[in-house]
Amino acid sequence: MQLFKCQNCAQVLYFENTRCERCACALGYLPERGALSAVEPDGETWRAMADPGASYRFCVNWEKRACNWMVEAGAIECLCLACRHNRVIPDLSDPERLALWRKVEEAKRRLFYSLLKLRLPTPSPDSGDAEPLVFDILADPPDRSAPKVMTGHDNGVITFSLTEAGDAERERVRTAMGEPYRTLLGHFRHEVGHYYWDRLIRDRGRLDEFRHLFGDERADYGEALQRHHQTGPTADWQDRFVSAYATMHPWEDWAESWAHYLHIVDTLEMAGAFGVRISPEVAEAPAMETEVDFDPHRARGFQTLIDAWLPLTYAVNCLNRSMGQPDLYPFVLPPAAIAKLEYIHTVVREQR
Structure with missing residues (x-):
C-alpha cells in the first residue's frame, strides 16, 4: 500500500478514509488512477482534485458506508x-451483519488494490468471461443445527463466511486451529490464490513446472484434507513449506505461497x-540491512524483494515484541518456500 495525501490541504490519509480530518473534504478512491482524491460536489456528480478533468460518482455501496471507491x-x-464482483451479500437489514460486512468489504478493497497494481486479470460477473472472479459473502443460517458457511473457492467463486469478520470468533478459530496468523485480508489473499492457479497455471499450460515445485495436484483432495486434520503436518514441514497448512495439498501450498507473495509486495x-x-x-551484518527504495510491483527479480523482506520482518517483529504483541510476521521462509515465491513472482511478471 502507498501513502496518500489530501490534494486540498496535504494531510496524510489512510486508504480507508472517507473524509479528511484536517479540512473536512470528502474523499474517494479512483482505482484506474490509483489515487485517493479529495472530491467536491458538482451537481449530481463529484469533481476529483486528483483528476479535475473528469466527473465521478461514488460506488452505490458508499451510501451504506461500505465503500469509498468511485466510478466515472x-x-x-x-x-x-471491487464491489461489482459480489454475487451474493448478506441481509443488511440486520445492523450486526451490516457492520461485519463493512469489515469484509474493507479487506476486499485492499485485495483489489494489489490485484490491480499487479495487473492481474479481474473479470467481473458481467464481463462475458467464462470464469469470472466472483464473491459470495454469506452469513450462517439462523438454524444453529444447519451447516455453517465455510470460506473457500470453487470454479472461480469465492465463498466468504461473514462470521470471520467477528474478531472474537476469528481469534477463537485461530487458537483452536493452532494458526499463528488469521486475518480477513489473509483469507482473501489465500482464496484468490486458488482462482489464479486456475487462470495462470491450469489454463496457461504450466502444470509440469508447477508439479516440479509444489507436487502433483491430482492427489485426492478429500483424502489429503482428512489426513491433515488427523495427523497434522510432517515433523520437517518447516524445511519446505511457508506454513503448516501448505503441507496439506499442492493446491493449498500454492494458495498459501500466493498469499505470502501478496503480503510481501503490499x-x-x-x-x-x-x-x-x-x-x-x-x-x-549485511543480511540484516536494507533500504526499501523501489516499487515492489515492478521489481524484475524476486531476490530484490526477499533481500528487503527478511530484514524488514526482523525489525517489525522486534518492534511488536517491544509492545508485548505477537510477531507481525510469524513465519520462517526456508529456501524451498522462497523458490516457490520466486516462481509466483515469475508467473505474475509474465502475466503483466
Whole structure:
C-alpha cells in the first residue's frame, strides 16, 4: 500500500478514509488512477482534485458506508471495480451483519488494490468471461443445527463466511486451529490464490513446472484434507513449506505461497512509502540491512524483494515484541518456500 495525501490541504490519509480530518473534504478512491482524491460536489456528480478533468460518482455501496471507491460519471456500472464482483451479500437489514460486512468489504478493497497494481486479470460477473472472479459473502443460517458457511473457492467463486469478520470468533478459530496468523485480508489473499492457479497455471499450460515445485495436484483432495486434520503436518514441514497448512495439498501450498507473495509486495510498498531503512548498529551484518527504495510491483527479480523482506520482518517483529504483541510476521521462509515465491513472482511478471 502507498501513502496518500489530501490534494486540498496535504494531510496524510489512510486508504480507508472517507473524509479528511484536517479540512473536512470528502474523499474517494479512483482505482484506474490509483489515487485517493479529495472530491467536491458538482451537481449530481463529484469533481476529483486528483483528476479535475473528469466527473465521478461514488460506488452505490458508499451510501451504506461500505465503500469509498468511485466510478466515472458516464459509466454504466453503479458499483466500483471491487464491489461489482459480489454475487451474493448478506441481509443488511440486520445492523450486526451490516457492520461485519463493512469489515469484509474493507479487506476486499485492499485485495483489489494489489490485484490491480499487479495487473492481474479481474473479470467481473458481467464481463462475458467464462470464469469470472466472483464473491459470495454469506452469513450462517439462523438454524444453529444447519451447516455453517465455510470460506473457500470453487470454479472461480469465492465463498466468504461473514462470521470471520467477528474478531472474537476469528481469534477463537485461530487458537483452536493452532494458526499463528488469521486475518480477513489473509483469507482473501489465500482464496484468490486458488482462482489464479486456475487462470495462470491450469489454463496457461504450466502444470509440469508447477508439479516440479509444489507436487502433483491430482492427489485426492478429500483424502489429503482428512489426513491433515488427523495427523497434522510432517515433523520437517518447516524445511519446505511457508506454513503448516501448505503441507496439506499442492493446491493449498500454492494458495498459501500466493498469499505470502501478496503480503510481501503490499508491505514492502508501504515500507518504501515511509522511507524505511534497516541498519542495526549492534553488528555489521549485511543480511540484516536494507533500504526499501523501489516499487515492489515492478521489481524484475524476486531476490530484490526477499533481500528487503527478511530484514524488514526482523525489525517489525522486534518492534511488536517491544509492545508485548505477537510477531507481525510469524513465519520462517526456508529456501524451498522462497523458490516457490520466486516462481509466483515469475508467473505474475509474465502475466503483466
